[in-house]
Amino acid sequence: MGCxxxxxxxxxxxxxxxxxLASQTAFSVSEVEALFELFKSISSSVIDDGxxxxxEFQLALFKNRKKENIFANRIFDLFDAKKKGVIDFxxxxxxxxxxxxxxxxxxxIDFAFRLYDMDGTGFIERxxxxxxxxxxxxxxxxxxxxxxxxxxxxxxxLDADMNQDGxxxxxxxxxxxxxxxxxLKIMTLPYLRDITTTFPSFIFHSEVDEVAT
Amino acid sequence: xxxxxxxxxxxCHLWFSPKARRTKEELEFEAFNGDKxxxxxxxNAFHIISLSQGFDLSSLxxxxxxxxxxxxxxxxxxxxxxxxxxxEEVAKSVKFNVKKSESRVRLQGQExxxxxxxxxxxxxxxxxxxxxxLEVKKDNVDTLEYNQFCSKEFRPALKDIVWxxxxxxxxxx
Numbered sequence: 001m002g003c004x005x006x007x008x009x010x011x012x013x014x015x016x017x018x019x020x021l022a023s024q025t026a027f028s029v030s031e032v033e034a035l036f037e038l039f040k041s042i043s044s045s046v047i048d049d050g051x052x053x054x055x056e057f058q059l060a061l062f063k064n065r066k067k068e069n070i071f072a073n074r075i076f077d078l079f080d081a082k083k084k085g086v087i088d089f090x091x092x093x094x095x096x097x098x099x100x101x102x103x104x105x106x107x108x109i110d111f112a113f114r115l116y117d118m119d120g121t122g123f124i125e126r127x128x129x130x131x132x133x134x135x136x137x138x139x140x141x142x143x144x145x146x147x148x149x150x151x152x153x154x155x156x157x158l159d160a161d162m163n164q165d166g167x168x169x170x171x172x173x174x175x176x177x178x179x180x181x182x183x184l185k186i187m188t189l190p191y192l193r194d195i196t197t198t199f200p201s202f203i204f205h206s207e208v209d210e211v212a213t
Numbered sequence: 214x215x216x217x218x219x220x221x222x223x224x225c226h227l228w229f230s231p232k233a234r235r236t237k238e239e240l241e242f243e244a245f246n247g248d249k250x251x252x253x254x255x256x257n258a259f260h261i262i263s264l265s266q267g268f269d270l271s272s273l274x275x276x277x278x279x280x281x282x283x284x285x286x287x288x289x290x291x292x293x294x295x296x297x298x299x300x301e302e303v304a305k306s307v308k309f310n311v312k313k314s315e316s317r318v319r320l321q322g323q324e325x326x327x328x329x330x331x332x333x334x335x336x337x338x339x340x341x342x343x344x345x346x347l348e349v350k351k352d353n354v355d356t357l358e359y360n361q362f363c364s365k366e367f368r369p370a371l372k373d374i375v376w377x378x379x380x381x382x383x384x385x386x
Binding site: 038042060061062063069070071072073074075096099116129132133136137139140142144148151152153155156159160180182185186189195 | 257263
């Protein structure tokens, strides 16, 4: 098992022992191994280096490696916890963990906040929300009058920005989400409960002698 | 936003008598209309932003192309009442049954297909009083049947209420 582990680590920089990853996340060891099957396929799709780069991520998400999207960029940046410009297996599992149905709402709320806080200032500013809104309308090929966009922002900030300082801090965000729980919908992937059935081939590559579920 | 009323899977089993089937429909009708908060939900900027394909990580796990996804979403500048009337007209023209509330319209075919009756649910969301988002999805029905119905009957029928970017409209605002 020691030989296998060092071989895998050479091929997949940042690969961590599935048992350790399982202990730190909501995933079982089998589920981590199944995620490794998914990771292998994504990380080898453009450059076979055991890491997921931006193009590979875009390919997996949009079936188009050249498609740029500011929201996918945000997700990629948050997955890339070590800020190396690539996602390794440990990053992958830890980030996907936040989307697990069993993970606490608090973790999801925090992740969503960081997602929308594009410049990482610790506040979601009005101009950031405007930028994201315009990007979404562009993505959907819709163009709204500026006054309509401002009306939407006004309404949103009236609801979310309790001290009316033009930006949303983490406590205002938590309060806002508690009143609008549907905002967290994007933070849960029901697929993660069935990962071992989606990628059953993990059984053939299992590193762990006794699969502890 | 995606307030789902979880119902049992009302399949059209051949061994149920017509009378029993009607009872199931009545139950379904009650379940549908039992939801008292029937006013359209208001979407804020974050709801809209979260609609992005870039946030939909389910694509990592499935092979399905975007076109085969089950939800249709489009914008309209008509009033909710006008949208509902239009949907009722569509339903009538294809001989579908309609159940409606202020925020949801349910269209159900008369004939039993492979998975029961073709059922389509349209939810109305308010962005601003003059700008709505309509989300259409299938319920308990075969994807192929649904896609065919959508492309051949449903979408063409709704063409006049779907709002598109001003750049595409030849007439000035």
